[in-house]
Amino acid sequence: MDAPLVPDAPPAEALAALDSLMAQGAAFLGSRYAIMGGxxxxxxxxxLVAALSNAGAFGVIACGAMEPDRLAQEIVATQALTQKPFGVNLITMHPRLDQLVQTCLDHQVGHIVFAGGIPPGTAIKAAKEGGARVVCFAPALALAKKLVRSGADALVIEGSEAGGHIGPVSLTVLAQEILPHIRNVPVFVAGGIGRGEAILSYLEMGAAGAQLGTRFVCASESIAHANFKRAFIRGAARDALPTIQLDERFPVIPVRALQNAGTRRFLDHQAETIRRFLAGEVEKAAAQLEIEHFWAGALRRAVVDGDVENGSLMAGQSVGLVTREQPAVEIVQELVNQAAHALAARRG
Incomplete structure (x- = not known):
């Protein structure tokens, strides 16, 4: 007989109790577990999206800068790999947001996640009228309430521990601020989560589920370059730091990433650009663009090409909990078992 994929299964009673805590989130997503892929x-x-959905979690395609035709191809390709539900994450600042929403609807995507800002009411209305469930990011309680009034079917609250573009407040504080007051829609927590015990704690605080990104980068099914995965496996929580801004006159959108030669060179680039501005060699608007364009294409260089010295290694602080490459189903089951074991221990 084959050995179980993940040994030391928790008691059935603990798994049932965990299912109960995850029931609202899992029902909303249509997945076995209330675990979203960031x-x-x-x-x-x-x-990766199909692998997560097949593993019982809920995969989410990152549309990013894709054009509608390219997104359509990705949706169709994902549907060929899984019969399970998955979502699509759209950046609200995309110039063709309305067309991207329609692309999702045309291909029967059941969940549209709006990220990167407050989505326009027209986009929310179109998504809902087309039959999709709308998920929005809420960085504060007042905005969470506004988004629910605007039609959001669920919220994600993401703390500054997360990788990539981040807000200023930790998940620990956001959860205390928002979870007790938003009960009429599911609220998923995100940022710095890498183990099941943490998921359990937030479920017990009232979260409907959790969103994890960094933990899944080193899934076997992830197409991230081997160099990128090795950087995550070697990385510690203290290595994933936000971008440093040298001058408040030239704002830098904070991005949490592993430090490398590129991050150090960005500081030099900012300093030199500011020097040129002060010397009258460049206008302020042009200087701001030079600073903003430094990282153009840097994430692709790292993830796809494997240039981990000059590319952007966007990672959350949970990167220290990534220790090896594993199949997605194994990672998901580990998270579930950790949560259930913790629940069994608490209940004696």
Whole structure:
């Protein structure tokens, strides 16, 4: 007889109790577990998304800068790999947001996740009228309430521990601020989550489920370059730091990433650009663009090409909990078992 994929299964009573805590989130997603895959550009594509959904979690395609035709191809390719539900993450600032929403609807995507800002009411209305469930990111309680009034069917609250573009508040604080007050729609927590015990704690606080990104980068099915995965496996929580801004006159959108030669060179680039501005060699608007364009294409260089010295290694602080490459189903089952074991221990 083959050995179980994940040994030391928790008691059936604990798994049933965990199912009960996850019931609202799992029902909303249509998945076995209330665990969403965080949408990571160049990583959250057909292979990882389908693998997560097949494993009982809920995969989410990262549309990023894709055009509608390209997104349609990715949706169809994902549907060929899984019969399970999955979602699509759309950036609200995309110039063809309305067309992207329609592309999702045309291909029967059941969940549309709006990220990167407050989605326009027209996009929410179109998604809902087309039969999709709308998920929005809420960085504060007042905005969470506004989004629910605007039609959001569920919310994600993402703390500053997350990878990529981040807000200023930790998940620990956001959860205390928002979870007790938003009960009429499911609220998923995100940012710095890498183990099942943490998922359980937030479920007990009232979360409907959790979203994890960094933990899934090193899934076997992830197409991330071997160099990119090795950087995550070697990385510690203290290595994933937000972008440093040198001058408040030239704002830098904070991005949490593993430090490398590129991040150090970005500081030099900012300093030199600011020097040129002060010397009258470049206008302020042009200087701001030079700073903003430094990282153009940097994430693709790291994820796809494997240039981990000059590319962007966007990672959450949970990167320290990534220790090896594993199949997605094994990672998901580990998270579930950790949560159930913790629940069994608490209940004696």
């Amino acid at each position: 949408a990571m550009s160049w990583v959250s594509e057909r292979n």
